Amino acid sequence: MCGIVGFVANEPVNQLIYDALLLLQHRGQDAAGIATTNGRSFYMHKANGLVRDVFRTRNMRSLIGKAGIGQVRYPTAGSASSEEEAQPFYVNAPFGIVLAHNGNLTNAGVLREEMFYRDRRHINTSSDTEVLLNVLADEIQHSTEGIALDANSAFTALEKVYSRLQGSFAVVSMIAGYGLLAFRDANGIRPLCIGRMDIGQGKTQWMVSSESVAIEGIGYEFVRDVAPGEAIFVDLDGNFASRQIVADAELNPCIFEYVYLARPDSFMDGVSVFDVRMRMGDYLAKKISRETDINDIDVVMPIPDSSRPAAMQVAKHLGIEYREGFFKNRYIGRTFIMPGQAVRKKSVRQKLNAMRVEFHNKSVLIVDDSIVRGTTSYEIVQMARMAGARKVIFASAAPPVCFPNVYGIDMPTRSELVAYGRTHDEINEMIGSDQLIYQDVEDLKQAVRDINPIMTNFEASCFDGFYVTGNITTSYLDALEASRINPEATSDRAGDNSDFSRSQLHLQLTQQE
Structure with missing residues (x-):
């Protein structure tokens, strides 16, 4: 990115x-x-x-x-x-x-x-x-x-x-x-x-x-x-x-731009990013009302800043009080794009602080824009519990990130994705919440279409596994992951999606000349 x-x-x-x-x-x-x-x-x-x-x-x-x-x-x-x-x-x-x-x-x-x-x-x-x-x-x-x-x-x-x-x-x-x-x-x-x-x-x-x-x-x-x-x-x-x-x-624009990457005051391909995030909250509220007892929720809280529009709409539709319980240190970088898992984990506590008075003895519905590696989500849940929350429901305004992104976002390794190969209950257990609710993929896409009906297709591979360029194979993903583990040994192959060896490619190019 x-x-x-x-x-x-x-x-x-x-x-x-x-x-x-x-x-x-x-x-x-x-x-x-x-x-x-x-x-x-x-x-x-x-x-x-x-x-x-x-x-x-x-x-x-x-x-x-x-x-x-x-x-x-x-x-x-x-x-x-x-x-x-x-x-x-x-x-x-x-x-x-x-x-x-x-x-x-x-x-x-x-x-x-x-x-x-x-x-x-x-x-x-x-x-x-x-x-x-x-x-x-x-x-x-x-x-x-x-x-x-x-x-x-x-x-x-x-x-x-x-x-x-x-x-x-x-x-x-x-x-x-x-x-x-x-x-x-x-x-x-x-x-x-x-x-x-x-x-x-x-x-x-x-x-x-x-x-x-x-x-x-x-x-x-x-x-x-x-x-x-x-x-x-x-x-x-x-x-x-x-x-x-x-x-x-x-x-086929990257739908993750609307979820997280872009600033909310930007317009992309005729679509207001802020309006999309509001609509994401509308659809998420409907799913929350279907899957949980909203009478057992005391407050709705966003993880600042990108989930705030969605959280406001969730609170509005569910008729639950909206409160800002997490406060952000604006001098710490965005944790999703922090290089290195250890750095990301440490920076969550440096970036966010939970205000005790907003959590004490409350059932809290926390709304975040997405869950990628799960490290940040786990730390947030623990912060809420340490601040006195009696129950923590975690809602993601985006669907589960189950597949690698190969088009310019730093989440290409399957083993790094908390939703890859795990059941819903297993993810919930890993992040430590009492209940986990994800947005549906089609609802996310519809949130964008509601703003601009001309938008019919999206690059949403990290959610649905469909790669619009059509050239992403399992061997490509394997090589990409290997390059992240050992860049020096595999850099020549990390961006190569062909079946040609170096010598075969050399021969092919020579014949073309």
Whole structure:
């Protein structure tokens, strides 16, 4: 999970990118990076840490230019500790390109071999973003032989790029001397939207962002979402062009964006995230009323902040008092995207505190947005009991997370998922609650459709096990899990969903040449 932005403006963009990344900080707390361009030169700074810690005054002054891109990252492929994995990535030919990416390529292993044996390109990290950058660079090289780059040649190159990439990707890239190129995968799994600011005399400043909140938060006007399989190109003079690259693209957005990842004040694909979370509460309330005696519940409490809209609706529909019993330390990062189970477990107690007066001798219905690994849920239940609750009912506004996510969210290992291979009663026992209630999958999907009826399909693989790209096999998941256990030994195969060995692939590529 990452947050990306790109700008073409008539003013220095370093502060604009910085401010936009602050508004997207919830999408990644591991690393941050900004690259700007002035003429044909790039200026870049990136490092591990939060935006406010990575960029000091001296760094900001060095990021000159009126166009650029930025990213906040939580890694899903590659090393969480290496600053070399931080984005944007840079390649010097053709022209010079910097690129940042949100998502995950499911065929990165095959592409890495193609880069070496066929395209004669060197990949220096284990990041799939560097692979994606080199695929793009290779296709732009072929599409611009003997000519200068323009929107048409960039879009022609992307036709080949789309045919090679599998998985999820929302991309912002800057091509030295030419402009901003951004595009979204054919399923629209990861979000990307467009903003603009008219500055008079027929001139317009443009930006793209993972979420609308970053556009509106810095005073730009939200224009629209980038469509699945669509690319946009903005040259350095502010001329905007777009093209639908994949003719049969179909919107299948990641439904977990609405559950947890996105800020509630964002709009994604015509849907208010806040309204979806309210509707999730409506449907959850109906299931709670069917499965438990609501007369035995004294209060409804949310786990701040993302479950608050759902909890408010649950309390409203059930006619039960809504109370805020957990208080959040806002200076602790989001526990779901904390690297390492031990760190996550410790950070729960640092992040949340249960106020005793709200729990003492009460039957408490706790509403959370989801349950992934179960570690956080267990700690929350124990906190409620230690604060004096006589009964703890735990309700999840999302269905059980039973399957790995391979499209850019850090929950790819089956053994890490509390709901994988366990019964409902076993999960309830593991988190220590008196009763556990999950949202139904179809109700979650309907919560989004209620806001925008055009939304018919979703990438909901972590809930229903259906992978929209159609290329996820058991062997792929096995290799992915092995790469997390021993990254050094298995990194070459972690992103490879083919049955080819290295030597077979080398032979195949040689024959194609």
